[in-house]
Amino acid sequence: MNPLPLVAVAGSPNAGKSALFNALTGAxxxxxxxxxxxxxxxxxxxxxxxxxPVEMVDLPGAYSLDPASxxxxxxxxxLLGKQKGERQPDALVIVLDASNLDNHLRFALQxxxxxxxxxxxxxxxxxxxxxxxxxxxxQLETELxxxxxxxxxxxxxxxxxxxxxxxxxxxxxxxxxxxxxxSDLIHLQRRAREIATAAVISETPVRRWTxxxxxxxxxxxxxxVILAAIMFVMFQAVFAWSEAPKxxxxxxxxxxxxxxxxxxxxxxxxxxxxxxxxxxxxxxxxFLPQIxxxxxxxxxxxxxxxxxxxxxxxxxxxxxxxxxGRAFIPLLSSFACAVPGIMATRTIEDxxxxxxxxxxxxxxxxxxxxPVYTLMxxxxxxxxRLVWGVGLQGLVMFGLYVCGIVGxxxxxxxxxxxxxxxxxxxxxxxxxxxxxxxxxxxAIGLLTRAEIFLKRAGTIILGTTIILxxxxxxxxxxxxxxxxxVSIAGHIANGIEAVVKPIGFNHDISMALLPAMAAREVAxxxxxxxxxxxxxxxxxxxxxxxxxxxxxxSLATALAFLAWFVFAPQCISTIAVTRRETxxxxxxxFMVSYLFVLAYCAAGLTYWTAVALGL
Amino acid sequence: xxxxFHPDSISLDQLELGSxxxxxxxxxxxxxxxxxxxxxxxxxxxxxxxxxxxxxxFGRDPIAVRVGRMTVAIxxxxxxxxxxxxxxx
Numbered sequence: 041m042n043p044l045p046l047v048a049v050a051g052s053p054n055a056g057k058s059a060l061f062n063a064l065t066g067a068x069x070x071x072x073x074x075x076x077x078x079x080x081x082x083x084x085x086x087x088x089x090x091x092x093p094v095e096m097v098d099l100p101g102a103y104s105l106d107p108a109s110x111x112x113x114x115x116x117x118x119l120l121g122k123q124k125g126e127r128q129p130d131a132l133v134i135v136l137d138a139s140n141l142d143n144h145l146r147f148a149l150q151x152x153x154x155x156x157x158x159x160x161x162x163x164x165x166x167x168x169x170x171x172x173x174x175x176x177x178x179q180l181e182t183e184l185x186x187x188x189x190x191x192x193x194x195x196x197x198x199x200x201x202x203x204x205x206x207x208x209x210x211x212x213x214x215x216x217x218x219x220x221x222x223s224d225l226i227h228l229q230r231r232a233r234e235i236a237t238a239a240v241i242s243e244t245p246v247r248r249w250t251x252x253x254x255x256x257x258x259x260x261x262x263x264x265v266i267l268a269a270i271m272f273v274m275f276q277a278v279f280a281w282s283e284a285p286k287x288x289x290x291x292x293x294x295x296x297x298x299x300x301x302x303x304x305x306x307x308x309x310x311x312x313x314x315x316x317x318x319x320x321x322x323x324x325x326x327f328l329p330q331i332x333x334x335x336x337x338x339x340x341x342x343x344x345x346x347x348x349x350x351x352x353x354x355x356x357x358x359x360x361x362x363x364x365g366r367a368f369i370p371l372l373s374s375f376a377c378a379v380p381g382i383m384a385t386r387t388i389e390d391x392x393x394x395x396x397x398x399x400x401x402x403x404x405x406x407x408x409x410x411p412v413y414t415l416m417x418x419x420x421x422x423x424x425r426l427v428w429g430v431g432l433q434g435l436v437m438f439g440l441y442v443c444g445i446v447g448x449x450x451x452x453x454x455x456x457x458x459x460x461x462x463x464x465x466x467x468x469x470x471x472x473x474x475x476x477x478x479x480x481x482x483a484i485g486l487l488t489r490a491e492i493f494l495k496r497a498g499t500i501i502l503g504t505t506i507i508l509x510x511x512x513x514x515x516x517x518x519x520x521x522x523x524x525x526v527s528i529a530g531h532i533a534n535g536i537e538a539v540v541k542p543i544g545f546n547h548d549i550s551m552a553l554l555p556a557m558a559a560r561e562v563a564x565x566x567x568x569x570x571x572x573x574x575x576x577x578x579x580x581x582x583x584x585x586x587x588x589x590x591x592x593x594s595l596a597t598a599l600a601f602l603a604w605f606v607f608a609p610q611c612i613s614t615i616a617v618t619r620r621e622t623x624x625x626x627x628x629x630f631m632v633s634y635l636f637v638l639a640y641c642a643a644g645l646t647y648w649t650a651v652a653l654g655l
Numbered sequence: 656x657x658x659x660f661h662p663d664s665i666s667l668d669q670l671e672l673g674s675x676x677x678x679x680x681x682x683x684x685x686x687x688x689x690x691x692x693x694x695x696x697x698x699x700x701x702x703x704x705x706x707x708x709x710x711x712x713f714g715r716d717p718i719a720v721r722v723g724r725m726t727v728a729i730x731x732x733x734x735x736x737x738x739x740x741x742x743x744x
Contacts, residue, residue, distance in 0.1 A: 103696035108689050140724045143698050225695055233723075250726075251708070258719065260712040352728045356713035365717065365728070467717055468693045468733065471726040 044095040045210050046127060047086070050115060050151060051135030052144050053101035054345075054472035056163045058082075059481055060135050060193035061098040064202070067484050074125055079114045079386065081126070088207045097129070103143075104225065105150045110386055119154060131157040131209055133202070138175055138190075139168035139473070141239060145232035146225070152186060157209045160188045161202055166195070167473055172244035180239040194478035250345075250473045257346070263353050270346075274337045275441060276434045278410070282329035289329070293322035312509055315572040320505030320565035323585065324411055325497050327561065331407040332486055335376050339485045343477025347372070348469055355467050361449045362456025364388065364467045367397040371448065374404035375441075376489070378614045381406075382621055392460045396452050398621060399631050402614050403448035403607065405441045407493075408560040412605050413440055415564055419586040420598045443606045447638065459630075496559065500612075504555045505565050512551070512573050524551065524570050543640060544600040544647030548592065556610045563605075596650035603646040607639035665741070667705065668718060668734035675706045676739035685736045694733065698723045705739060 049064075051057040062069075065084025072081045082098040099118055100111035107113035114123060121128030134151050136144045152158055162177055181188040187205050191198030257263055297318045304310040341347045347369055355365025366388045374381030381401045388394040405413075417433050424432045511529035524530050524547065533551035540550055551570055556563035564585075571588050589598070609615065609632045618628040664679040678701055683691045699705075699722055708726060709719040716731040 103693075106692065108692045108696065142723045143725050226700065229695075229698065229700060254709060254719070254726075258709040260710065264712050348728075352709075352717060352719065353712055355728070355730075356711045356716050359716070359730075360713075466687075466690050466693075466733070467728065467730050468690065468697070469728045470697065471719055471728055 043127070044085075044093055045130045046095050046097060047131045047133060047206065047210075048097050048099050048118060048129035049133045049135060050099045050119065050147075051101060051163075052103050052137070052140075052147050054470055055101070055135045055137040055140075055144060056193045057101060057135045058098060059478060060133070060161055060163060060191065061096065062478075062481050062484055063193045063196050063199045065096050067487060069484070069488075071488065074114055074123060079111050080383065086203070086206075088203060088210075090207070092207075092210075094206070094210065097126070102147065104147055106225070119151070119156070129156060131206065132159070133206070134158060134160045135163050135193075136160060138162050138165045139171055139173055141175070141236035142233045145235055146228045148184070149228050149232060149235075152184060157212070158186045159202065159205050159209060160184060160186055161191045161193075161198070162188055163191045163193055164473075164475075165190045166192045166197075167475060171248050174241040174243070175239050176241050177239075180235065183235045183238060194475065194481065196478075196480075248473075253474050254349070254471070257349055258352060263349075267350055267353055270341075272438065274334070275438050276429070277337070278330050278333050278437075280434070281333050285329040286326050289326045290322075293318065293326070297322070308513070311513060311573070312506065315513075316506050316509030316569055317502060319568045319572040320509070320562075321497050321502050323565045323568040324501050324561045325494070327407075327411040327414065328490065328493060330410050330414065331376070331493055332490060334407055334410075335486055335489045336482065338373065338376055339482045340477060341372075343475075343482060345472045345474045348471055351469060352471065359467070361453040362393075362460075363397060363400075363452050364390070364393050366467055366469065367393065370397055371401060371404050374401040374406060377406050377408070378402045378404065378611065379617045382614065382617050385621070390466060392456075392462065395622065395627065396455050396460050398618055399455060399627065399634075400448040400451045402609050402611070402631065402635060403444050403451060405444040405606070406560070406611075408611065409605050411561040411564045413437060413602065415586065415589070416598050416602050419589040420593075420595055440602060440606060443603075447607060447642075451634070451638075500558050501562055501565060504558045504562050505569055508551075508555045508566050509569050509573065512570055522574065524548070524574050529570075540640075540643075543604075543644040544594075544597045544651070545604075545643070546593065546597060549597070549601055553610075558612050560605065560608075560610050563610075595655045596647050599650050599655070600643040600647035604639045604643040607635055607642050609635035609639075663740055664738040666735050667707065667720065667737040667739050668731045670705075670707050670739055670741065672707050672710065674741060675704055676741045678703050678705060679738045679740050681738070682736045686733065690733060694729070697725060697727045699737065704742070705737075707734075 049057055049061050061082065061084065064086050069082055069084040074081050079100055084096050086094045086096050088094060099115045102112040102115040104112070105116045107116055117123035118126050119129065119132070132151060134148045136148055148160060160180070162175065162180065165175070168175060177188045177190050189198055189202045189205055191202060257266060297314055300318065301310065301314055304313065341350070350372070351365040351368040354368045358365055358367055367385070370381045370384040373384050378401045381404065382398050385394045385397045385401070388397060417436055421433050421436050426432055426435065508529060511532070512524060512527045514528055515526060517523040517526045529551050532554060533547055536550040536553055537545065537547055540553070548567055548570060552563045552566040555566045568585050571585065615628050615632060618631055619625060622628065670676050678699065680701060681694070681699060686694065703722060706721040707718050708721055711717045717728045718731060718734050719726055719728050720734070
């Protein structure tokens with residue numbers, strides 16, 4: 041059987057390439073990696089009008105076929121048919137930002153020279169019009185010698201026309217590509233400017249929206265204030281908006297747990313399903329709403345174009361500790377999860393800048409810490425309102441985030457003066473136009489995140505919870521003995537406890553620390569499982585868990601536990617991705633050890649201080 | 656390659672916000688390969704018109720510069736490598 045025709049979507053960053061790809065392929069996308077390199081491969085399927093399926097691949101954004109980053113190298117190699125794990129595309133869709141033709145046409149000219157069947161999508165024509173720029177696609181078609189379709193990908197305009205053009209093109213016979221014809225950059229740039237000028241019908245100078253917004257958002261005083269306000273609102277929202285959906289999920293888990301308890305005879309199987317699987321996984325999936333809210337903010341900030349402005353505002357401060365503004369985006373993504381954050385460091389060109397960013401990324405409070413933080417805060421911090429809209433619980437959460445950030449900056453500062461000395465950081469970024477992201481693109485982004493989270497809950501978290509349940513249930517305790525102390529897990533925990541007792545950690549924490557290496561949120565499910573096994577008469581839901589914690593832990597212990605989680609590198613995926621991104625075990629091992637030392641010291645200091653204060 | 660001397664040129668980081676200038680020369684040699692490549696990709700080249708728009712809030716660094724139809728952020732150090740001749744209105 042012949043493989044499906046492969047169509048590549050290529051374009052410069054900020055041309056709206058991903059939005060166009062989403063509009064063409066819809067929600068069914070596969071995200072993977074190119075073998076041997078850590079560059080994301082996004083593919084999807086498009087069905088043409090006559091029912092023929094076509095495979096679409098979204099190439100990494102590039103400014104030119106002469107790569108300045110690993111991403112750009114992949115784009116070049118795929119197009120030349122030299123990329124491992126990818127066949128050469130049968131056709132090409134080039135996405136151009138209509139209001140930035142003189143720059144984007146240079147790359148387009150290079151791509152057209154390759155000789156692949158090509159269509160140009162003249163994207164974001166609405167924004168160009170808003171800026172008073174009217175273009176002639178027919179003129180552009182004549183100059184470029186390939187079909188040009190006007191599109192507004194975020195509004196799905198021009199998508200049908202683009203599909204029809206693709207259909208025609210894939211039906212026509214095709215005679216193979218030239219090898220890389222290398223016209224020089226300067227020549228291409230001049231030609232690009234000529235064509236761009238020829239394609240303009242009229243240009244009315246207007247006060248551009250982006251310019252007006254930037255006057256406020258990049259203002260030397262107002263700008264940073266707005267950035268801080270946005271960050272603050274984001275973290276308050278993670279708490280406030282998630283309350284209702286969180287309680288629905290909790291009710292659902294409790295209902296399921298009761299149903300299963302009623303349906304299964306008492307015994308080991310019921311204990312495994314109810315105390316192990318449902319209590320453990322249930323405790324973790326209640327945090328789905330919070331994770332989605334956090335990602336919603338990040339997707340919106342990225343989609344509107346604000347994220348790059350944040351990088352601009354922060355660059356100098358980041359430079360002060362030896363990072364670049366470019367590190368701001370990977371670090372902000374690390375608030376959601378360090379894995380995509382570390383992968384996003386690929387956009388940092390300087391190798392030492394990049395390595396420093398990778399090493400401090402796990403200090404940014406990822407969403408997997410949220411379950412731990414939320415549980416501890418709900419159990420130990422009173423829900424008092426300080427002023428309108430600002431609660432004490434939200435403030436403590438904000439404080440924990442700040443600890444992570446300060447920790448990361450200090451760590452970067454020390455690393456850049458120690459093991460990673462030298463190398464000058466650069467910072468060069470395009471500030472794209474502001475625009476409303478389409479709901480659909482945001483929804484697709486959220487859906488992908490929810491899927492990844494639930495998959496983790498269904499695999500790693502389910503697996504480790506069941507193993508922990510088994511370790512915690514065997515051997516069975518005799519009457520009068522505590523299950524969590526006689527079991528295998530109890531004995532392992534005794535060993536860990538010897539090490540962590542000085543910093544205030546109790547037996548329950550020691551038991552949760554080991555499985556939490558798989559993923560931080562497992563700490564919550566582990567504690568839930570242990571308590572659920574210890575008190576088989578109660579059906580422990582998440583609310584119960586908070587009450588139990590209040591009875592069993594001192595405030596000092598709870599605070600030490602929180603401090604531990606600000607720093608501890610407890611996530612196998614992060615360690616794995618660091619190994620992959622740094623090509624070896626040296627740096628991940630370094631990262632794990634420095635973070636454990638930090639975590640131990642921070643927890644210890646917190647505990648001793650709290651005890652000294654009489655908490 | 657030595658940049659030709661322009662008597663009335665200043666470096667881009669000394670240009671006032673909101674005033675336009677033509678790029679007279681870029682000392683590509685003072686930039687590393689990746690930085691030079693990026694600047695070219697953004698369209699910096701002898702003869703193009705540039706206009707600094709915004710400054711970073713801390714230490715007036717980085718600088719947001721309009722080049723062609725794009726706005727790009729570069730560090731003060733990079734701007735120092737670009738000599739420009741201010742345009743009079």
